[in-house]
Amino acid sequence: MKRNVLMPNFAKRNGLVTIIAQDKNTREILMVAFTDEIGFLETMATGEAVYYSTSRGKRWRKGEESGNIQKVSQVLIDCDGDAVIYMVEQIGEGACHTSKRSCFYRSVLRPTTKMKGRLEIRVISVTRNIQV
């Protein structure tokens, strides 16, 4: 079967696009990473998620060592083409190198009581110089 593929805009961010792996059943966000054009095409061709590691400077197939591969059943692209969702079936114990199901296992807050509604932090001032 021949299909047309709407390609992400790899030119926008030095050859990479942001990839979110989302559990196709629970809709839990499992991990966020990048991929390059070949990694994207490999994912499309094989149905298994391939990413590009910016720290190691190379492409990697999710689960190539752990066996915890991600079977991709749907691929969504955002309005400006620089971010993509892989809807996946996560094989094995999880997506995270810590063996947790999701890499997002921590809240940035460490509340003393259960959080309710809006955040209650107040930032009085921000004096550090941020260089972007």
Added chain:
Amino acid sequence: MKRNVLMPNFAKRNGLVTIIAQDKNTREILMVAFTDEIGFLETMATGEAVYYSTSRGKRWRKGEESGNIQKVSQVLIDCDGDAVIYMVEQIGEGACHTSKRSCFYRSVLRPTTKMKGRLEIRVISVTRNIQV
């Protein structure tokens, strides 16, 4: 109420971290963007999502023009600290500048029939040189 905040690693990617806005009720991914440290702290302080536009080179409060603000009720951080989920209540018609609920309203495939299971694309060869 005083809380300790687990700060993202802004140093890793030139002062920015990836932000995913996820609908707190439906778990739909609404948009992906970046924020800087001040934007993150503003979000934490106000409970409304603030991002940093890399194309415009400045911070922006979601909905500052459209009114479609995002009320942030939970903030999750990933294992290596360079990506964050804002669990949000999306006010107004949607998160996307196209007025759609989510920026991810397109599949990369344009199937002629409903997709089933794994992708069926085959990539014969990739001859373009990719520079990353």
